[in-house]
Each structure stands twice: as C-alpha cells, then as structure tokens.
Amino acid sequence: MSPRLRVQNFSVTRDGIGAAEDQSLEQPMGSIDVGRLHAWAFATASFPGREDGGGTRGLDDRIVADFSRGIGAEIMGRNKFGPQRGPWTDHDWVGWWGEEPPFRTPVVVLTHHPRPELTLGETTFHFLDAPPAEALAVATELADGQDVRLGGGVRILLDFLAADLVDDLHLAVAPFEAGHGLRLWRSPKDLEGAFHHESVPSPSGVTHHFYWRD
Amino acid sequence: MSPRLRVQNFSVTRDGIGAAEDQSLEQPMGSIDVGRLHAWAFATASFPGREDGGGTRGLDDRIVADFSRGIGAEIMGRNKFGPQRGPWTDHDWVGWWGEEPPFRTPVVVLTHHPRPELTLGETTFHFLDAPPAEALAVATELADGQDVRLGGGVRILLDFLAADLVDDLHLAVAPFEAGHGLRLWRSPKDLEGAFHHESVPSPSGVTHHFYWRD
Numbered sequence: 091m092s093p094r095l096r097v098q099n100f101s102v103t104r105d106g107i108g109a110a111e112d113q114s115l116e117q118p119m120g121s122i123d124v125g126r127l128h129a130w131a132f133a134t135a136s137f138p139g140r141e142d143g144g145g146t147r148g149l150d151d152r153i154v155a156d157f158s159r160g161i162g163a164e165i166m167g168r169n170k171f172g173p174q175r176g177p178w179t180d181h182d183w184v185g186w187w188g189e190e191p192p193f194r195t196p197v198v199v200l201t202h203h204p205r206p207e208l209t210l211g212e213t214t215f216h217f218l219d220a221p222p223a224e225a226l227a228v229a230t231e232l233a234d235g236q237d238v239r240l241g242g243g244v245r246i247l248l249d250f251l252a253a254d255l256v257d258d259l260h261l262a263v264a265p266f267e268a269g270h271g272l273r274l275w276r277s278p279k280d281l282e283g284a285f286h287h288e289s290v291p292s293p294s295g296v297t298h299h300f301y302w303r304d
Numbered sequence: 305m306s307p308r309l310r311v312q313n314f315s316v317t318r319d320g321i322g323a324a325e326d327q328s329l330e331q332p333m334g335s336i337d338v339g340r341l342h343a344w345a346f347a348t349a350s351f352p353g354r355e356d357g358g359g360t361r362g363l364d365d366r367i368v369a370d371f372s373r374g375i376g377a378e379i380m381g382r383n384k385f386g387p388q389r390g391p392w393t394d395h396d397w398v399g400w401w402g403e404e405p406p407f408r409t410p411v412v413v414l415t416h417h418p419r420p421e422l423t424l425g426e427t428t429f430h431f432l433d434a435p436p437a438e439a440l441a442v443a444t445e446l447a448d449g450q451d452v453r454l455g456g457g458v459r460i461l462l463d464f465l466a467a468d469l470v471d472d473l474h475l476a477v478a479p480f481e482a483g484h485g486l487r488l489w490r491s492p493k494d495l496e497g498a499f500h501h502e503s504v505p506s507p508s509g510v511t512h513h514f515y516w517r518d
Contacts, residue, residue, distance in 0.1 A: 091355070146500070147472055147500070152514075286360070290504065290506065290507065291504075302362070
C-alpha cells in the first residue's frame with residue numbers, strides 16, 4: 091500500500107475559519123478563540139501532555155488518540171512553526187512546543203527562508219523552500235514507508251488541496267462562527283467532489299468530517 | 305496513570321446479542337449472522353489482514369484502528385479461543401487465527417481446563433483457571449504498564465462487569481435483531497449507572513456506544 095498524505099484533527103469554525111490573520115507570539119492563531127476552537131480535543135483523556143488521568147473517553151478521545159497512528163513525518167507551514175515573517179533575524183526561535191514537541195518524527199517546515207535543521211527531543215525540523223509536490227516527496231522519503239501528516243495551517247492545506255495531493259482529511263468543526271480569518275471552505279460540501287465524505291456529530295458539540303479518496 | 309481494563313470494538317445486535325449459543329468449529333459465533341454483525345469493521349481500511357489498499361477511512365476506520373492502542377495484554381474466554389467444551393482431549397487446537405494471531409501481546413485464556421502456554425507469532429496464550437479479579441492481576445502484570453483489553457465473549461464481559469472491573473467499554477451495535485442468543489443487555493441504558501455514556505450513530509449504520517468511568 092502506498093503511503094498517504096493525511097490531515098489529522100484540524101479544527102475549524104462552523105464558517106470554515108482555521109485561524110485569524112493577526113498571528114503573534116502572544117496569539118499563535120491570532121485573535122480567534124483558540125480555547126473554544128480546540129475545546130473538543132483539550133477535554134479528552136488522550137490530549138498530549140495530559141497527566142492527571144482525567145478526560146473524556148468517548149468518540150473525541152478516539153480521534154485525538156489517532157493523531158500519530160502510522161505517521162512517519164509531518165509537513166507544516168512556517169506560520170505553524172512560529173509568528174515571524176520574512177528573513178530570520180536569528181535562529182533563537184525553536185517553535186511553540188518546548189523541549190519535546192508532540193510530533194516525534196521528522197517535520198518539514200515550508201518557508202521561503204530556510205535555516206539549518208533543528209532537533210528537539212524526538213522531533214527534527216527540516217526547513218524547505220519548495221512547492222507542494224516536492225515537499226511531499228521529501229517528507230515521504232523521511233517518513234520511511236509510513237504516512238505523512240499535513241499539519242496546516244490553512245494556507246498549506248489550501249495549497250496541497252489545490253495540487254490534488256491530499257488523500258485523507260479530518261476536520262473537527264467547532265460549534266461557533268468566527269466571521270473572518272483564514273478560511274478553508276464556505277461549506278463542508280465544497281470538498282465533496284474530490285473525496286468520499288462522512289459527517290459525524292459528536293456528543294461534545296463538534297462535528298467530525300472525514301474526507302478520503304481511494 | 306493506572307492501567308485500565310478496556311473492551312474494544314465488541315459487536316452486538318440491536319437487542320444486545322453478541323453470539324448464538326450453538327458455537328461450533330464451522331460457526332465460531334454460532335448461528336448468528338457474523339458477517340452482518342461485523343460488517344462495519346470488515347468494510348474499513350484498517351481491518352486486520354486487509355492488504356488491498358481499499359476500505360473506508362471514516363469514523364468506523366478510526367475505531368477499528370484503535371483496537372491495539374496502548375494495549376499490553378488481552379483476557380478472553382475459552383469459547384473465544386475455540387469451540388471445544390470440557391477437558392481437552394489433545395492440544396492440537398491452537399485457536400482460529402492461524403500462524404500470526406492479531407493480538408500480538410500475551411493473552412490470558414480463562415478456562416476450567418488449563419493447558420501449557422502456547423506461542424504463535426507475537427502472541428502467547430496463557431491458560432488460567434481463575435476468577436475475574438485474579439485473572440486481571442495476572443494480565444496486568446503481563447501488560448507491563450499498558451492497558452488490558454477484555455476480549456469477550458459475552459459471558460466474560462458479564463462476569464467482569466458484575467465484578468466491577470471494567471473501566472472502558474466500546475460496543476458497536478449492529479442495525480438488526482437476533483431474537484435469542486448470548487445477551488449482554490436489554491438496552492444500552494442498562495449500563496449507564498456505572499459509566500459515562502456516549503452514543504454515536506455511524507454513517508455505516510452501526511451505532512457506537514462508549515462507556516467509561518473516571
């Protein structure tokens with residue numbers, strides 16, 4: 091079986107917004123209500139870093155736990171890696187995630203401003219200036235036979251969808267609207283032409299949308 | 305966090321039947337329609353042994369893929385291991401699963417007729433005559449810090465539920481009735497007193513019931 095490119099657990103609002111435009115160090119996803127956007131995941135027993143033994147163990151928990159299954163590498167945009175824009179002034183910034191980022195695989199960071207690779211715990215970030223198909227080829231090599239996760243943000247998802255490279259796409263649609271921001275779609279049906287599509291309302295209030303192609 | 309005892313992906317009919325009474329070599333679950341009972345799982349990309357690259361990749365697939373996550377041992381009843389009853393006449397029977405059973409952990413087989421342990425591929429079967437709490441202690445030791453899966457059948461689930469030993473219980477309720485057989489409950493609500501409970505209809509037609517305690 092060929093490795094697949096999978097979007098796992100990507101949260102958007104009911105109007106298709108994944109982040110605000112005004113990303114900053116203080117607000118990694120801009121002025122969108124991140125707590126509300128990701129509340130469904132934070133509440134689960136399997137959320138990374140939870141050590142209190144609590145959390146829900148229903149549908150949302152199964153989906154959060156699925157994040158790393160069969161994944162050998164991630165591709166993310168530079169805006170997911172950090173709030174800086176333009177040329178790096180230094181290499182002090184090492185991402186939002188501290189000493190042990192939750193990826194634990196190679197990560198390809200797409201940027202027009204490459205910098206030396208960076209290893210933190212079990213994660214190594216490779217900075218690459220390349221179009222989607224080339225980035226996927228690099229990540230697939232790094233994934234060593236496993237699947238590649240497309241981590242986002244919204245612009246990266248749109249680029250890879252436009253290039254017809256995405257095999258599986260899971261969105262968690264939160265039960266509120268943002269009104270403006272970085273928009274993935276106007277309606278969950280916008281993607282149906284290219285994919286099988288299942289919509290599953292979770293008791294938590296989010297609706298999970300699973301898109302896949304054969 | 306303490307290891308948990310989890311029932312994963314146990315299928316029953318809408319009237320709570322998990323198997324018929326008349327188990328035999330030809331009919332591992334008796335005269336119940338096994339294909340119909342497990343159709344939701346067979347259809348998924350992650351079903352064990354599927355090698356054609358096909359299958360669905362929506363909700364049911366996430367749940368099938370969750371079967372082994374964090375599991376270090378299984379407990380099953382003798383009737384899941386085979387159709388024989390009473391003392392073993394020989395030890396030629398090695399289970400239904402061929403050279404590489406899908407468990408890939410130690411498995412405790414509860415039986416009043418113990419026999420020598422048996423290793424097939426990555427699975428070792430340990431035959432034990434013990435009440436539920438003692439069986440769980442043995443399996444927990446074998447699981448080496450990971451969770452224990454309670455594999456069934458119905459009688460084993462009822463015994464462990466009666467002993468208040470089950471932490472997580474996932475049932476896939478198939479959209480038909482059997483009328484008679486080995487019955488887990490009359491209604492999904494029968495278990496609600498002891499557990500949190502979520503019910504999630506899948507687009508495939510089964511309804512997933514997640515029960516858990518804190």
